[in-house]
Amino acid sequence: MEIIIGWLYPKLMSTYGDRGNVITLQRRSQWREYDVTVLPLDQNSTPQDIRSVDIIVGGGAQDRQQEIVMRDLQGAKADAIKDKIEQGTPGVFTCGSPQLLGHYYEPALGKRIQGLGILDLVSVHPGETSKRCIGNLVIEVTASRLARELQAMTGIKPYLVGFENHGGRTKLGTVEPLGRVVYGLGNNGEDGTEGAFYQNAIATYSHGPLLPKNPFVADWLIVTALKLKYQQEFELSPLDDTLALQGRESMFNRLKLTSSLMING
Numbered sequence: 505m506e507i508i509i510g511w512l513y514p515k516l517m518s519t520y521g522d523r524g525n526v527i528t529l530q531r532r533s534q535w536r537e538y539d540v541t542v543l544p545l546d547q548n549s550t551p552q553d554i555r556s557v558d559i560i561v562g563g564g565a566q567d568r569q570q571e572i573v574m575r576d577l578q579g580a581k582a583d584a585i586k587d588k589i590e591q592g593t594p595g596v597f598t599c600g601s602p603q604l605l606g607h608y609y610e611p612a613l614g615k616r617i618q619g620l621g622i623l624d625l626v627s628v629h630p631g632e633t634s635k636r637c638i639g640n641l642v643i644e645v646t647a648s649r650l651a652r653e654l655q656a657m658t659g660i661k662p663y664l665v666g667f668e669n670h671g672g673r674t675k676l677g678t679v680e681p682l683g684r685v686v687y688g689l690g691n692n693g694e695d696g697t698e699g700a701f702y703q704n705a706i707a708t709y710s711h712g713p714l715l716p717k718n719p720f721v722a723d724w725l726i727v728t729a730l731k732l733k734y735q736q737e738f739e740l741s742p743l744d745d746t747l748a749l750q751g752r753e754s755m756f757n758r759l760k761l762t763s764s765l766m767i768n769g
């Protein structure tokens with residue numbers, strides 16, 4: 505069985521180590537003996553390439569790169585991404601990527617960048633002199649179906665550990681937030697929300713990268729992709745995540761958030 509990971513604009517949208525999300529999905533699938541293809545989705549890709557993938561990964565980008573990407577992501581290519589997300593293709597979209605999946609992003613300098621309008625959210629950078637949102641980020645996943653499915657996998661409430669670094673502030677419309685901020689700033693530093701969850705798309709400000717720090721989310725993406733593709737139930741064999749769990753524990757300790765509830769294991 506094969507999983508095709510579509511990686512949005514690897515050269516333009518890979519700030520802060522977000523390629524770690526691709527590597528994590530690739531390795532965790534291969535360790536379970538699934539064949540994996542990583543397909544870059546960029547200026548050279550066709551809408552058919554986009555339609556062929558089983559998981560979509562989109563990383564962060566700087567304002568200028570976001571503009572270049574949005575100039576390319578028009579017409580049939582934009583439709584293909586919309587259709588994939590609407591059809592439930594799982595994905596993880598970090599920082600600049602969710603800004604592009606929303607209605608628009610207003611950069612610090614220059615004109616508003618129109619987004620794909622898939623997520624009901626808008627993002628605005630309040631200007632070059634305003635403070636960036638930088639630092640460790642811990643959230644509790646509150647998106648109801650995702651929280652339930654992650655809890656069923658791990659046996660405990662899902663908390664995600666990451667690192668945020670963004671100038672843009674995001675305001676959600678009707679889309680469900682991914683979670684509530686436990687530590688850090690999240691979508692806008694005001695309303696306590698972080699990210700968004702729509703169909704099976706996880707949108708977050710959390711770099712880290714996210715998946716190596718929260719491997720159960722990678723497994724959720726893999727299982728969701730397999731179920732959708734092969735229309736049957738899948739159970740992934742367990743992996744030794746001792747190092748990742750120790751990393752989480754030490755971050756919770758450092759941020760003085762230690763609670764047995766927050767340590768997956």
Ligand code: GLN
Binds near residue numbers: 599
């Ligand atoms: N350019 C966006 C911002 O500053 C996204 C940054 C990022 O992806 N890290 O908000």
